[in-house]
Amino acid sequence: MEMRETAISLTKRLAQTAQETFGDFEEAVEKDATKTAVLDGTVHPLTSYVINYVKFLFDYQSTLKQLFQEFDEGEPESQLSKVTTRIMQALQNNLDGKSKQYKDPALTQLFLMNNIHYVVRSVRRSEAKDLLGDDWVQIHRRIVQQHANQYKRVSWAKILQCLTVQGGNPSGGDSSSLSRAMVKDRFKTFNTQFEELHQKQSQWTVPDSELRESLRLAVAEILLPAYRSFIKRFGHTVENGKNPGKYIKLRPENIESMLNEFFESKTWGEQKR
Template sequence: SPPKLRWASDGDAEADGRNSAHSEHPSKDLETAICGTPALIPSRILPLLHSIAQKLVQDGNQQSCYKIYRDARRSALEPSLRKLGVEKLSKDDVERMQSDALEAKIGKWTKYLQITVKLLAGERKICDEVFEGISFNKDQCFTELARTGVAVAKTLLSFGDAVAKSKRSSEKLFVLLDMYEVMHEVRSEVEVIFQDSFCSEMREAALGLMKLLAQTAHEMFVDFEELVEKDTSKTNVHDGTVHPLTIRVINHVKFLFDYQSTLKLLFQEFETGSDTESQLAVVLTKIMQALQNNLDGKSNQYKDPALMSIFLANNIHYMVSSVRRSEAKHILGDDWIQIHRRIVQQHAKQYKMVAWGKAVQTLSIQVASSSGTSASSDLSSSGVSRAMIKERSTAMVACCVNF
């Protein structure tokens, strides 16, 4: 059967989907961890540690230096990571979650990932500075002291993979864009943290997740056009007002503009050499056309041609006015707005012709003079009977009731 769009409730449709993913405030421990990450070791201490390490290695105590540094930094790093309380969740766990719960988890996931990367990047920087210019296997030392951090990172990447591979729905696009945006932000730090051969697996896993999120989000964004056009929701709008599908699709498009820079990054991934803004305009134009096509189909549910016309006029007017009041007008352009305003006017004109035609015809009482050469406005001298006036009045009332 044709696909149906999966949405949050109508009340949720008016809320900003992006903010909901970040609605939960971090715990006090998490706030402490965020505040504590910049100063892992005071910068004035680093030259002293470098001198001590250099002396130990020169004296042949490389193994002792290795063990002391590894254990000391591990004991400092691990408590901060444990405070995060990262839990391992499978694809099945993700698919069983309600959308609100999943958004909350992803909101935490983005924070945890940023903190974990910040902590590991700080430790990598310290390790590089302490052992700079010293004949010492600092990469292996870092890998061992960061073992817990690597395990946390693996769990976080595993969750991201589960979300990307779980069942797709239109509202999930926004959380995927959140995740992709964060992965893109930490990419350069990830490449530095896991630069050596001991950590190559983690580096490839992180870059692989970013590509998977990009691919999935890109496909969902492009496929949204088909979902809109083939939506088979049975909600009937008996009075010809704006259909819920129109409201939801327009809200969806508005939310997308909160992610405009992220969407452009996506298009750069898959449309190299192309103008990302024009690519975005092409897809959005197709989505709006798909909505219009769907509305054309839904209008056939009306047996009354007047209601059909007013339904189309109302819905396309809603589309045009929403675009004019949003950033979408800069992408779709003035031509799109003008073309669709004319379409609204055409439907409005058709509505007037169909809806009021019978009423005007009913009110048209031709008054023939007895000589047949002139018409008098005086009903008493026109030959028009009271019965005819009553008949026309009854017909007029019937027209208004039907209308």
């Protein structure tokens, strides 16, 4: 009898320690202030560390469920589920903080997109999916999409304005609505802005190939039609004058191939290796 009571009190103490350990871990994740800056907006070491920790929890889930059963009247399954959800929330809060270190708002969005995508993908491929539930997965997939949309808006809205003529769509209306000087200016601004974006964002990383492809495609789908119709409508204005190549430096196919170099992190990748 005494042995049994000792065993029970020991189990309770263990369960309490486990709960406290998770609480400490959650707090450590939330407050993690590692100065490791990921310059290219890729998956942060903290994200992969937390995911590995959560996967490690599942290796011991049957033991943990037994402990929680002793410690708490509630369902051991839902206890483990709560712990996991709280750890994930702590990670997200921390990533939000880390994302604010970037001076470029587009890189902030890319960083959050990459990290939450990594979390969602890892969860979907592990048993954590059953504990966090389908709703959790769906909500976080939407969050990834929102960050991708914000990235597009923040990065590309300004350059798209070069290709828009007041009074609506680039391809509609009267082509005399821009003077020759204005057309030249628009082309020059477009070239400068696109080259700047290319130079900067080909240093950034989207490590997941599927996500990288779909983001490039999403950019191409808004940029190329606008550029093509601008050339179609105003190209002749500079093509008939001196040095047309000074203004129409980039053909749509050049832009397409340059977009394929975005998010490849050429230089950082080499440094990492």
